[in-house]
Amino acid sequence: MSYVLKKTKADRAVDTVLYSGLALFGLATLFPLYYVMVMSVTPIAEVLRNGGFVLWPDRITLDAYRYIFASDRIPDALSITVTVTLLGTLCNLVITSLLAYPLSKKYLPGRNAVLVSIVFTMLFSGGLIPLYLVVSATGLLNTIWALIIPGLVSSFNMLIMKSYFENLPAEVEEAAKVDGCSDLQTLLRIVLPLSMPIVATLGLFYGVNHWNAYFGGIMYLTDKSLMPIQVVLRSMILTPSVSQELGLNVQDLQQLPPETIKMAAVVVATLPILIVYPFLQKYFVKGMLLGSIKG
């Protein structure tokens, strides 16, 4: 923070530039989202009348959304993505904390060897092809587990959790053990309840990753009915006529331009994150800062 005693004329000029520059960047960030939302609800007649540019529609129509939900394609993809997000995040958190807790115990023999081999995987990997062969050999191809198991633990998240556990007061855990708790009971009853901020943060990181996941889908799945929402969204955007992609007859509903339907699909895939984001934002920032402090 700069220390300014009295604002000179030049200072005020600089401030004006900074504030308006930042406001412009903020608007540029929001505008695409707003525009897509408007496009998805504007009746086509109005779009045509304004040469494709509508900032504030006179009339709103939900036809595009009706169209999207008339076919099974997007509802199915949404339910796959919701399932994978919930189930996957749960698995992530369970396995990550089970691994992070023992590794937070500096007295545990063998701890360093395990840590070194985990950090090594952050630096060197077998790459795409051998991983694909292993996923295939373990029978995950064309199951939703292919979207969960190959990314079960993020080393980075695990290390954040480990350093959080290390900073908990040791006395509480010792007291629990004196009272006869096993290590597992101590973790479940004492340590995890004390660690809710970090559990929430990592849960959000993992959750957003699952929601946005795309590569698992195109790499490990060929069955169209298992495709997550992001994969379906991409093929919709790339297909000139959406009706074919959704398996619907164009005449079924009003003549909707494919662009309107595409924009509605973008909104459907974005909305959950936009809704959740404002509530969770402060956790993310905390988690990010925690992560930037080296473990």
Place this chain on the structure above:
Amino acid sequence: MKSDHPGAGTEWTGAPGLMSPAAGRTAWKAVLGTLRRYHWLYLMMIPGLLYYLIYHYIPMAGLVIAFKDYNLMQGIGKSPWVGLEHFREVFRSPDFPLLLKNTLTLSLYRIVFNMLPDVILALVLNEIRVRWFKQLMQTVTYGPYFLSWIIVYGLTFAFLAPESGLITTWVRDHMGISLQLLTDKEWFRPILLMTDIWKNTGFGAIIYLAALATINQELYEAAVVDGAGRWKQLWHVTLPGIRDVFLMLLILRIGHILDAGFEQVYIFLNARVYEVGDIIDTWVFRRGIENLDFSTAATVGLFKSMVGFILVVTANKVAKKFGGSGIW
């Protein structure tokens, strides 16, 4: 299990084989004792360790297919060894220099056009005194970080689609030019960089803001007493305050120079822009997963992993030389 006082654990006494038989037996007993004493802790780690073994270490071993003529029917074990044949083939192929060039070019562009906007945004936010405005702008600017690249592609499409995009339509109606920006070689990299700035700058600024928050306020007071204006303060106090973080991130990125942002590139890539947009990772994906040429794809993947590993380790050494603490 009896309650243990942390820290009272039996330590490993060394490899049993190096000792006399009697000492070996005692060491073995000590190992068993350790396992029993901490059995809960070891049991807890099993699922995680299995995960790392199966999905990280076995794939590393699977890299041997780079030296074999991998055949789906015969499996890894029975496929014939071919030595460095695939490496020769890859390095001689006309694709390879192009892939390497595209990957490096894009990475270098990203270092400049990612890191500078992050720093600039952090510096601007740092100068903002009106709290609600600063917080609002932070919330707004790091929001897009949580959207997927597909969604960003969808938004880009809304602006640049050949027939219907906002910008394309406007240019067509007012200037009579029909734009094909998404399939234009000249525009591929600028579009990648611009969308990258849109998506990631807000979030990238956070780490610099954290560094800025730790600068000692007395330094500014001292600077003002010495007659420093706003620019002098920026130059002599603020910028030195974030130099270490900047260098650390820079070195990290150089270590990852062969990762040119697979996910984004794959999504924005199309056959018309392969010449400027095809990078090592997208090539490996096409060759391996789409064309089932596992061995050649794995060879290129191995090359990339090895170079990346050497770069990261070197980068870390350099970071430590610079007086920073390095990454590990």
